[in-house]
Each structure stands twice: as structure tokens, then as C-alpha cells.
Amino acid sequence: MSETTMNLTLKIWRQKNQNEKGRFVTIEAKGISTDMSFLEMLDVVNEDLTRKGEDPIYFDHDCREGICGMCSLYINGQPHGPKHGTTTCQLHMRSFHDGQTIVIEPWRAAAFPVLKDLAVDRTAFDRIQQAGGYVSVNTGGVPDANCLPIPKVKADEAFESATCIGCGACVAACKNASAMLFVSAKISQYALLPQGQAERWSRAQAMVEQMDAEGFGACTVTKACEAECPVGIKLTNIARMNRDYFNAKFFKEETVHH
Amino acid sequence: MSSFKEAFSSTLGKKLVMSLTGLFLCTFLIVHLIGNLQLFKNDEGFAFNQYAYFMTHFGPIKIVSYLLYASIIIHALYALILTLHNKKARPIPYDQKPGNKNAAWNSRNMGILGTVLLVFIATHMANFWWKFHNDQVPYIQYETNIETGQISAIEMPAEEFTDYKEFSQDGVEYVQARDLYKQVEFAFENPILVAFYVLAMVALSFHLIHGFKSAFQSLGFDNKKWIPLVKFLGIYVFGVIIPIGFAAMPLYFFFK
Known part of the structure; x- marks a missing residue:
């Protein structure tokens, strides 16, 4: 060519x-x-x-x-x-x-x-991540392979959520400037794995709370975020976030500790 | 703040309210359509007028109807609150609009569709609900000959009508009722009203094709086995059968 x-x-x-x-x-x-x-x-x-x-x-x-x-x-x-x-x-x-x-x-x-010009401040994403997008255990040495069995489908799905690069295209594409695709991907990557279970319910609450505090919009399921995501994060993550959040709020005893 | 209050004041919780009220309104549509199919019976409104009396005077249904009015108001109110919140989340709009490139038209215009439906509901209730509850409809007496089974209907003068009555006398069964059927016939003589009803049902179709399946998404329901059923119901039952069924009523009376 x-x-x-x-x-x-x-x-x-x-x-x-x-x-x-x-x-x-x-x-x-x-x-x-x-x-x-x-x-x-x-x-x-x-x-x-x-x-x-x-x-x-x-x-x-x-x-x-x-x-x-x-x-x-x-x-x-x-x-x-x-x-x-x-x-x-x-x-x-x-x-x-x-x-x-x-x-x-x-x-x-x-x-x-x-x-300035075309550069925007995306530290709101960092603050959401800091609110609960981690596993707070001392990791110690590298664990042996297969000592923590995870079904392949689960591992794959968690990996797909973890491919989110946090660029903010979902927010940019959404007519409501909603950050739900990003937040749900970051919640999902732990919700699907055994390491994330201990803090699963407090994490969902803390990250959603921070998302709202940053002033992002709500989800109207237009799927524009999914269409524009450069790494193909799926809308099913948002359903999982909703599920985890309501589950935490209505049925679990863990609340956000400040 | 309690966990419940906190949950319902979050963006997710507000969408949960939209979802639950919306789905409740969807179940109402099924009942409303099935009941109103009696309008197609060629019996001068005998079945329909009895049904109208039952629906307005049976206790449990009255309770459900209050829930229904509340759902309509809450659904519209939360839509407004969420729209204002979403507008605030992007104070400076884009110069270039993507249009249909990344999202369907109806998913982006639920507010416009919903407003059409709200105006429709107000018109619809003013035409029938208000008139029925404020004695602004004609009265009718049905006489069934018990031996022959023959039914005749005679309009009743307002002075003679006291309340809905069913009684038998000399081998004839009498039913005296408010003639909502006649009011339906009368209202749908107006071509502008018929056109508006049909337009509103088009809006209903687009609103529900997006709304029904999205309500499940907001609930967090995306079970791989059942989601195809939800999508099927959303498109073919709530997006096609129900709006066509309702739109057929004004058209039937207009062309009858």
C-alpha cells in the first residue's frame, strides 16, 4: 500500500x-x-x-x-x-x-x-479507585500456581473486566456523562475472583458512593459506552454492579466504614 | 443516614425506583388491555360496562389503582430528577452529536417519549376516568329475557338512574349502569383524538422496547438463561402486541 x-x-x-x-x-x-x-x-x-x-x-x-x-x-x-x-x-x-x-x-x-485545550482532569477516576478498587491484604510471597482454583470462565470474565484502561471514553460517550461502565468494570474484576470476596460488599458501596460524589450522571442503558469502549467492556458489568450494590445495601451487614 | 435511605438517594437507587415503578406500570398494561378487549364485543357495552363497575368498586382493585396513580407520578418525578442530575453532569455540551452512531434513538429520548405518554395519560383520564367518576356519562339499562336469553339495551334518562343495579323482575334480568361504552364510542368519533391515541401508542412502543429490558438491567438482572425471554417480551409483547391492541380500539370505533 x-x-x-x-x-x-x-x-x-x-x-x-x-x-x-x-x-x-x-x-x-x-x-x-x-x-x-x-x-x-x-x-x-x-x-x-x-x-x-x-x-x-x-x-x-x-x-x-x-x-x-x-x-x-x-x-x-x-x-x-x-x-x-x-x-x-x-x-x-x-x-x-x-x-x-x-x-x-x-x-x-x-x-x-x-x-488546557484537549486535556481533561481524570483524577475523579483515581479517587473512585482509591475508595475501594483494591484488595487490602498483605500479599506476601508469590503463591504456588493452582493453589487457589478459579474456574476458567470466571477467570476469563474477570480478566475481561480488568482490561479496562480507565480512559474515560464511556463517560465521554454517555449522554448523561455516567461513569458506570468504568466503575462496574473495576468492581467486577474483584467481584468475580475469590481474592475480592472479603471486601466485595463494602467495595461496591464505597465505589458507587465516590462515583456519585464526583458528580457523574446515571445510566439510561443507551449502550453508547459499550459501543465506544476501546477495549470492549460489556454492559453486563453494570448489571453486576447494580446487583452487588443493592445486595450490599439491602441484604448484607457490611456498610462503608469511614 | 440509614442504609435504605442512602441506597435510594444514590444514582443506582433512583434508577431502581424507575425500574420498579416502570415494571409495575407494564403489568398494569397487560390487565388493562385484556379487560378492554371487551370493547370489541358487539353487545352495546353490556360486558364492558359491568366490567367498568367492577373495576371501580372492588376493594383490592381500588388499592392497586392507587398504587398505579402513585407509580405514574413517582416514575415521572424521578425521571425529572434524574434528567436534571444528568444534565448537570455535562454542563458544556458537545459541538458534534453522534446521533445514531453509538446508541438507538429511543434509548436517548425516553424523556420525550415519556412526556408524550404523560400528556396521553392526562387526556385519557380526563376523557374517561374523570367523566365516569363525575357522572358525565350516559346511563343504560340492559334487559335480559331469562327464557329466551335475548338482551336489549335502552338508554336511561338521568333522572331515573340512581346507582349501578342488578335485579330480576317478571322473568327479566335488569342491569342499570353508567354507559362508559357510549362515552368511548362518542370520544372516538373525533379524528384528532383517534390520531393522538395512535401516536401515543407508537410512543408507548418505542418507550417500552427500551424501557422493559432496561428495567431488568437496572435491577441487576442479566441472567444468561432468562435475558433472551426478557428481550423477547420487551420487543414483541410490550413493543408490538400491547401498543397495537390499544391502538386498535380508537381505530375500531372510528371506522365502525
């Missing part, structure tokens, strides 16, 4: 800092290779801006191989762009065509305030 170049019109959200009002700025991106990733395209635009002495576009990125969950961007109405099951760093410019206008917005949620 031969490499071709294209010219694009970018409509990018620019915002100096958390307190100032932002606006859309139109930037022409010329001579963009179809083999570039979306972030590499922005790198090229930023080099151009730097040469001109302008402020480069601020955006989040880290591993650039689709596993860290750092990159974001709401591209033409979809988190991580038009392709399903990818992060923005794994989105390539061949998914766009020459002369296309691309609108790039930051994640929009009260719980994810814009820090």
Missing part, C-alpha cells in the same frame, strides 16, 4: 486553563500522511505551531500503543474517533479522507474539568 498525503481542516477546542472560557479554532493541517496515527498528525500540527511561535495544542498521550488509557479526544462526535475498539493513538489518518473537516473536542463532563 503506497503512502499518500492529504490536507485536512481541523476545528480544535482551545482553552487556556481551567478558569478561562474556551473556543473552537480552525487550523489547516497540510501534507498529512495516511500512515500517521491521529496523535502523530497532531504532533505535526504542533511542530508547525511551535515554529510559528504559537502555543502548541495540549493533549493527553503516553504509551501510544493502545494500552495505557491516557489518550482521549472526542473526534467528530465520537470518543477516540470513528473506529470501534481503538484508542486515539491507534486511530490512523487513513480512516479520514482528503479535504475532510475534523472537529476535535475534549471529554465533556462536570467531573472531568478541562485543564
